[in-house]
Amino acid sequence: MSEVQNILFIMADQFRADHLGCEGHPYLKTANLDALAKRGVRFSRAFVNSGVCGPSRMSYYTGRYPSSHGTTWNRVPLAIGEVTLGEYLERAKRDLVLAGKTHVIPDVVGLQRLGIDGQSELGYLLRRGGFKEIDRYDGHHPPGQESGYPAYLRQHGYVSDDPWTDYVIAGVDAKGEVVSGWNMRNVYLPARVAEPHSETAYMTDQALSFMRNKGDTPWVLHLSYVKPHWPYMAPAPYHNRYNADQCLPVVRSEQEKIDAHPVVAAYRQHEEGQNFSRDECIRTVRPAYQGLIHQLDDHLGRLFDYMEGAGLMKNTMIVFTSDHGDFLGDHWLGEKELFYDAIQRVPCIVMDPDARADVTRGTVDNRMVEAVDFVPTFLDALGVEGASQRIEGMSLLPLLRGETPVWREAAFSELDYSFRQARLLLNKTPQQSRAYSMRTDRWRYVYWLDEPEQLFDLETDPQELQDLGRDPGHLATREQLRSQLFDWMARRKRRVTMSDEEVVRATHAHKRAGVFFGQW
């Protein structure tokens, strides 16, 4: 093992932390991720800073919390004032290369306002959040984004204007009819696409071909899979690799529905909440979801085998994580966004090839890790300078190398639900539709604008079934947690136009600047 030359930053989409063999899943096989954990560190308390793709990813890409980077939900453009990992690397003459999904929405208004040509080199990077794209593929194809995947499918015989809809997320039912994976009732069927041409296989191929081309040249690659995110259509043989009895038990109780928190109750009224409240849906989707994960793990095995053979395991830091989890019926909910561990906790394995990390190999670290930590970790590993006045996370390198720095005791997450039906059901304005959450060792606390708080005692209620947010017996606990959350918020980094180092140089310097106030 030697020092970090390359970084492979692997992200899966909507991948629950408890869906890993090494996390104790009794049936699901993730042999390759388990093996990676043995070679590195598994962080058992890794949390996202938002339970939604867009804001969560922008935290991964900027090192800043959602209320700092401003992308509070999926459709919100990433402000061109934000500095991304790609831009920090570019300043050090390194590229951040992308294969897969980022969910970056370009700040077209910001570019126009400042007269920046979106087609220029600068405009290219700003529109893409600093990534240089091998192939950007966000899955369900936001308009105006290009991926080579549809063309690839057509080359391999999937003749269609929209091969994704017709093959990748479609199946053929018993009557011989083509049916869509958008309807979850159909996801027991194998996808019409052959496994080697599936999204996961294709994106792994992109990464492999990238690595082959790079040879010994250093690189940083974000390999960002769109799976196991919906549509939950798995190709054979993964579609029925698991049956419904080989899935985790659903975490929910009748009690939860009584006097439920208004926002949670509204999310339960969403179509996905209604459908995932039915056992039939859960028993259909969960096996397919596990199949997609098993498939992903097999492709990671293929990738890691290549890297081993090419000597890349010796000089490449490998991170595996996800942008959030998936309720899959837990708490009578589908999809994501809300503040439960099913959504907020993500798989997190980091393999640091440096010899100094040998002391931690194969260990499980239960310190609180957040999405904002990855930008500082990558910059630290590569010796590239960041921006002290912007980056809010902390480098994981000391943890990986056996040090015991002062560390946080809570993880924080935010939600803007103004785009969701829940806002309409609750008759809110967009500015009112926000929440902040804090997760400590023992507590999950949520502060909602204009709605009651939520509180779960994870010591007595690890499944988060009993909301103590309005329980008179927990008033003091809520007050204390609210104060802690406030203190966190009061420390967000807002002075972005001047570095801490410049501030230090300019401190108490008025006389040097020819200004002599206060003299008698």
Next chain:
Amino acid sequence: MSEVQNILFIMADQFRADHLGCEGHPYLKTANLDALAKRGVRFSRAFVNSGVCGPSRMSYYTGRYPSSHGTTWNRVPLAIGEVTLGEYLERAKRDLVLAGKTHVIPDVVGLQRLGIDGQSELGYLLRRGGFKEIDRYDGHHPPGQESGYPAYLRQHGYVSDDPWTDYVIAGVDAKGEVVSGWNMRNVYLPARVAEPHSETAYMTDQALSFMRNKGDTPWVLHLSYVKPHWPYMAPAPYHNRYNADQCLPVVRSEQEKIDAHPVVAAYRQHEEGQNFSRDECIRTVRPAYQGLIHQLDDHLGRLFDYMEGAGLMKNTMIVFTSDHGDFLGDHWLGEKELFYDAIQRVPCIVMDPDARADVTRGTVDNRMVEAVDFVPTFLDALGVEGASQRIEGMSLLPLLRGETPVWREAAFSELDYSFRQARLLLNKTPQQSRAYSMRTDRWRYVYWLDEPEQLFDLETDPQELQDLGRDPGHLATREQLRSQLFDWMARRKRRVTMSDEEVVRATHAHKRAGVFFGQW
């Protein structure tokens, strides 16, 4: 009186709210401001959002709190991502014209990063915070800024490389020696500059000449005086218009120094705090400070007389306010920044020429007004669109026109003291050196990072002499106020790349976008 065609936005620098005749000052004459108050509304509880020039002004110019616009102290550049009053007006084909001070520091790094030519039309406005400058004059001449004032002085016979230092802030003592107004012991002397060539006279002349040139063409002018800000050197006859017994009594007590708040105690150790703790200093500075105000009022009389004659009083909204106050020895402090009414409360007179405002003329409005309210007020008065996702203040127009909208019950202010000696004395990092304050009808509450809270009960202690921040009897009050402050902070506008109106249009619209998650 007719509808608002022009806006005259007058700002004085470091002008305490209680230094106005119409605020009850027993000696100081401000006849012209008092007359303006009779024609408009005086807001008796107008507060700045920071007790320092730069951040306070950026709140006046953007309609956003300091932690939103990011200019947390004087030397911090205004991020080019921020949208100013000038830019909103420009989108409506109107200019925001400047005569005087703004304290805008250009975001040179931001311009370079985005490849924007600082000399282009766009670069010009971005560097100047959206102002089109007649003459920008920040007083003590930050490097690289141009003003016509030195040349004007030379034309009028003040022969010097630096006529400001040699004439405007200098005097001649009894021995015939030229002495500097930087040393406060000298400010009993008249300035060497003749009154008609003083800063206040010069800038009034600029405004008059601007109005004459504009004729009937609509305009928006920011007339921004550098006085009564230090150096406290007043020209004759204002230098001795008042004697030390015609000043307000100093607000301080011996009790205040016992077990003082650590940050307040550190500010008292600053040179200005030390000197303003001496009666000699107070009795020398306060009369000069009052003289500078009297002079300013006289020049406003000259300006208002012209406007009356030119018919401009009928169609011009006039605002008079300040960026913060001045301790002048109160609380054993000099200068500004900290959270006391001496600093945070400012004069605020608004004259709305519209006939709908006739119902409020001559009244005093005690609702809480903040610096962030002026951008929305001006846009509202001119019918120009702002940005719902950015502007955090509220238009004062309904208040001026006799309406009773739901209004705020507290004013908020922020401080970043990382550039000050106090940070060094307290051994803090820049990121730790911050505070947030809330002022309600009854309470002043301050939350300091890593330091005790402050609390003043203005009902029993209107002079803010007794800090209850660590008083066990006020624990519940502090908790309640901290929660209120937190709620305010949780509502700051962070999603700046997308308007509320766009969010509303995009709400619950996934199926329209071809995304069918959650279907069974």
